[in-house]
Amino acid sequence: AGVATAVVTATFSPKNSHAFLSSQDDIVGFNPLFIPELIDSRTHNGPIDVSIQNGQHEFVAGRTTPTLGYNGSYLGPTIRMYQGEDTHIRFTNLMKEPTTVHGHGLHVPGEVDGGPQLRIEPGETWDVTLPIVQEASTNWYHPHLMGTTAKQVHAGLAGFYLIEDENSQLLGLPNTYGLDDIPIAIQDRTFKNGVMTPYPTSPPDDLREDTIIVNGTLNPVLEVPPSLIRLRLLNGANARAFEIYRSDGGPLIKIATEGGLLEQAVKLESIKMSPGERNEVIIDMSAMDEVDLKVVFLAKKYTSLNTMIAPTQQMLRLKTSSKLEKQNTTVPYTLNHIQPYNADDALVSRSFDLEDMAINGVKMDPEVINEQVKLGELEIWTIDSGRHPFHMHGASFQILSINGKAPAPEDRGWKDTINPRGQAKILLRFNHEASKQYPYMYHCHILEHEDMGMMGQFTVT
Ligand code: C2O
Ligand code: CU
Ligand code: CU
Structure with missing residues (x-):
């Protein structure tokens, strides 16, 4: 809370509260926020078709930027999915370069995770069925080819996957x-x-x-x-x-x-x-x-x-806006029940040291499986992240400690990415398989670092 208070004070200085920094000084006024199209997997007829394409995007009316997008010129549709249901998507690559589509935050088997092995060559379609078993959450999709992830995301390739469940719909x-x-x-x-x-x-x-x-x-x-x-x-x-x-x-x-x-x-x-x-x-x-x-x-x-x-x-x-009808919504006292993992049940521990553009001293090698995890077994991972945000595929974790302290109330939820600026201990369990052919990844989520090999592969069997 100390930091937050300092921020509020600092930002009220006139120089800092200037709405624009140098590179958009010539842009005057506000623009209506773009809301990506919603595709609801329940009401959508048949498979959801998404083309991965080159585009020309007008960030400012009349001035175009060459971009990449899913079904459009920048970003992609929001795809809403439901716990207990399959979502069938067909991603067609209309670009001149290969890509993959990773579901960041999804608990799905390695073979549909969209990691670097699941290349979609130019002109190809990746026809994928995502079995959604996890609870309501905000996730996203983006490319994951080592070496071009940063560039492709930067050009516009990213979109939301929203998951709903019974609880989230009734709250x-x-x-x-x-x-x-x-x-x-x-x-x-x-x-x-x-x-x-x-x-x-x-x-x-x-x-x-x-x-x-x-x-x-x-x-x-x-x-x-x-x-x-x-x-x-x-x-x-x-x-x-x-x-x-x-x-x-x-x-x-x-x-x-x-x-x-x-x-x-x-x-x-x-x-x-x-x-x-x-x-x-x-x-x-x-x-x-x-x-x-x-x-x-x-x-x-x-x-x-x-x-x-x-x-x-x-x-x-x-x-x-008075033209928009007031919605009757609440913030209920209890939003969810989170069954806490018990650290004493964790039989396996691993550590991941993020340093010098490598993890545990090694860079990503597509031929090497760095870790082998047992399906359904609780593990403790110690993450020495330095300044790097650590992310792993295939599951969500609970924070056991951050720099030796128990997590703050706002961090006591399911997570898949963490930047403790120091050390975090996390508890996690994988309930889906990831084979040698289609392993999961763990990596730094600074996309340039990921592209430079700050990434490793693991199987779950
Ligand atoms: Cu958001 Cu492995 O990625
Ligand atoms: Cu991910
Ligand atoms: Cu990094």
């Missing part, structure tokens, strides 16, 4: 997509005269840029009903960590981590997010005309002091 949480239940993909990019600067041919170790876009929209505003508004936040940046807060100092009511709802909502002054992480928050707009969400660009190795002097930028304005 009374805001759940009208695009009205009071909003996907928020946060990325940083560079713009010149309204045109996005393409991914560099010789990229830096981690690409950090100066301008925030949300769902591909520059300086976005969203009209919302005077109700509780649920934001499904995704840090979709290549390398940047953000800290998000309300300009009026009001609370972000956190209801979910990556893998599901928290047991109870937690009011926070700000939320830090590393690449790949998701958080669901609720903002009460019932008695407000508007509120601005801002982000602090966190420095590579930040301390609370760094946070205070880090640049801050406008992220999203929410504006209530």
Whole structure:
């Protein structure tokens, strides 16, 4: 909480609260937030067709940027799936380069996980059935080919997979997509005269840029009903960590981590997010005309002091509109029941040391399986992450400790990506198989680091 208070103070200086940084200085005014099309697997007729394609995207009207997108010019449709049901998708690669489509956060077998082995060559279709067994959660899909992940995501390849279950549908949480239940993909990019600067041919170790876009929209505003508004936040940046807060100092009511709802909502002054992480928050707009969400660009190795002097930028304005019907939603006292793992039941422990662009001193080798995990067995993983966000495929974990301390209430939920800035101990169990042919990955989620081989493979059998 100390850090959060410092942030709020620091950001009210006139210089810092300037809405624009240099690369979009010429862009004036707000743009309506782009809401990706929703495809609901339950009501959709037949398989969901998604083309992976080149596009021309207008971040600013009349000025086009060459981009990549799923069914469009930037990002992709939000695909809603349901616990206990299969989702059938056909991804067709219309680009001139290979790709894969990984479901980040999905608990699905290795053979449908979309890792580097599941290449979709140009002109090919990947016909995939995702058996959804996990609970309600906000997940996402993106390319995962080693060497080109960063570039492809940067050009626009990312989309949301939302999972619903009985609990999430009955709770009374805001759940009208695009009205009071909003996907928020946060990325940083560079713009010149309204045109996005393409991914560099010789990229830096981690690409950090100066301008925030949300769902591909520059300086976005969203009209919302005077109700509780649920934001499904995704840090979709290549390398940047953000800290998000309300300009009026009001609370972000956190209801979910990556893998599901928290047991109870937690009011926070700000939320830090590393690449790949998701958080669901609720903002009460019932008695407000508007509120601005801002982000602090966190420095590579930040301390609370760094946070205070880090640049801050406008992220999203929410504006209530009397034309939109007030929604009757609540934040129930109990959101979920999370069966805690018992560390004493963990028979296997492993450690992962993220350092020097390698994990445990080795870089990704497609021929090498780095770890072999037993199906259904509880394990403790010790992650010495340094400044790197660690992510693994195939399951969600519970945090046992962060730098020796028990997790804060807002971190006591299911997660699949973590950046403890130090050491985290996590408890996890894999309930799906991943063969030698189609193993799961663990890696740093700074996409440049992943591309450079800060990744390993594991089987679950
Ligand atoms: Cu979001 Cu292995 O990736
Ligand atoms: Cu993943
Ligand atoms: Cu890294």
